[in-house]
Amino acid sequence: MDFVKESVALADIRPSGTNPRKNFEGIDELAEAIRATGGEPVNPPVVVRDGNVYRIIDGERRYRALSKMYRGHEAEVMVPVLVACDMDAANEMVAMLATDDKLRLSDEERAAGVQQMLILGVDEQTVSRASRATREQVKVAKKLARRVPEGAQVTLDQMVAAMQFERDEDRDSVLASGNLWYSEVTSIKSRIKREKRMEEVAEYLAGIGVQMVDEAPIGLESGGTLYSWMAPDELRNITEGYGEGCFAVADEDGEVRFYVPEGIKAIKKEELSQEQIDRRRGDSACKDLAGRMVAWAATGDITPCPELDDAALDRRSVPYLPGGEDADFEWILQLGVGIYERVTALLALISKVERGFMGMSWLSPKERAERAREWDDAVNVIVASGFNAPMTEDDEWLKGRCMDVCDAGEK
Known part of the structure; x- marks a missing residue:
């Protein structure tokens, strides 16, 4: 594409209304960097002429930094720009996503850009290349682009999750559920x-x-x-x-x-006791809760917290090395906790939640209480790590039963 370098008044430059980027953090730092290089950005903003003004194609962060530096003098300050000779709205959107990668787009901003490109008629291959989205994500986004509620912030993974459902109302519900979409999918x-x-x-x-x-x-x-x-x-x-x-x-x-009708009696086997009924309900409720926790953990939306890191560190051990008795690998235990270890620790805690605390009738009340406390501790760490799905009636019942079992073990 042909560009012409020109100097234009800062007041004549306008942001693009199609820019998917919503996060413009770090403007103060960028302004300081521009000052340090003489008051002009090293890479001039790329613009397209739109009547008497210049619409930004690439470089809105630089434009915002310049506006902050020269506030009140926009009409006097001339800044260098690269003027694109010809660019339609679709190619402008491609440029917005494919360039200026110094501050990465959020998942929601990238999804918004993909939707807008598809609505503007950009071919799927170009959309995939510009947005770094998979072909599957682009195909799903194309089908759902016009179904996303106005103003809603969705991700490409969220659209893929919505597409698995046959009913339009279920898809719409997932698309409108914001950051809790994984809980909505599970529900x-x-x-x-x-x-x-x-x-x-x-x-x-x-x-x-x-x-x-x-x-x-x-x-x-x-x-x-x-x-x-x-x-x-x-x-x-x-x-x-x-x-x-x-x-x-x-x-x-x-x-x-x-x-x-009165008098009709079924030929029944031995009736379940209330304890057996509660135990079966508890086992089912624990499996359901664990399933929702796994669905959440799979999204990677995990908040690092001291409790989770402690759980990860508790799982560490120096690896066994045949013939390496003289090698000292204790330093491994001092390494920081990474996302892999956090997820592994989470899955171990979720397995405790799934196992529950109401079975094994041969356990003493004290042993049952200890198991219930471990279950409750596991739930609390998982919640502290970001699991915030709405509590169901069975979840509330489980918490109550957990407290009852703990109280019985202390008597």
Whole structure:
């Protein structure tokens, strides 16, 4: 592309309205650097003529630094610029993303640039090259570019995650969920899994003549409950002996209650005790919570904190080296903690969360309490590391049960 170097009044230069960059930090430092080189940037801003003004293609940070240096004298100060002879809006956006890489674009800014280029008609190969996005990310962004809510900050990974869902309303929900999109994805997956389970339950009940209704019928007695944490194959045991004249009511959480005419009794196996019911619910809730934690950790949105670094350091050991008994590798233990070690430590803590604290009936109350405290400590470290997904009803129930088990162990 042809450029002509000119000197123009700072007042005649305008930022580009299509620049995806929203973060312009470090302007003071850049202004000091420009002062140190004589008051002009080493690399002049690149502009395109737009009527009587010059629209910035590349170098808005330099322009902002100059404006800060010469505030109040913009009309008098002449600055060197490179004027592009011809550049349409699409190529301008490509230049915005491909150059001026001294301050990296955030994930949200890069995604916004990709969307704008696609809307302007830039071919996918050019978009991928300019934005350093994968072909898959660009294809997904092309499909969803016009569905992103106005003003919403999304990332390319967020768009890829939204695209996995068939329903437009689910995609829109992920795109509108901001930094909590991974929690929204997990929530939608749980809902879809629950809906599929309910379809299987309804199909089975229809096959044996049990009718699904919205409200509990009057005059019938309770015939058992299929809890949301129970495996679907337990449905056969609960409904053994049921048929026409029996009804089922399902709630939003996937719990199904049965109602049968008086005198009809199912041939049942031994009833579960409340302790067994709580234990099964606890195991299911711990697995669900751990699954959401893994989904969050996989995003890499982890906040370093002393508790997590301590957990990482606790896992360190000097490697075993055959024949190297005289070698001193204690210095390894003094190295700083990196992202790999933090993620590894997080996964180890998440495995403790998944294991739970309500099983192993042969443990003493004191041993159960110790296991519950370890579970609670693991949850607290994970939360301190940035896990902030909304608490579910089962999460709250787990916290309460954890406190109960700890209290029982202290008596």
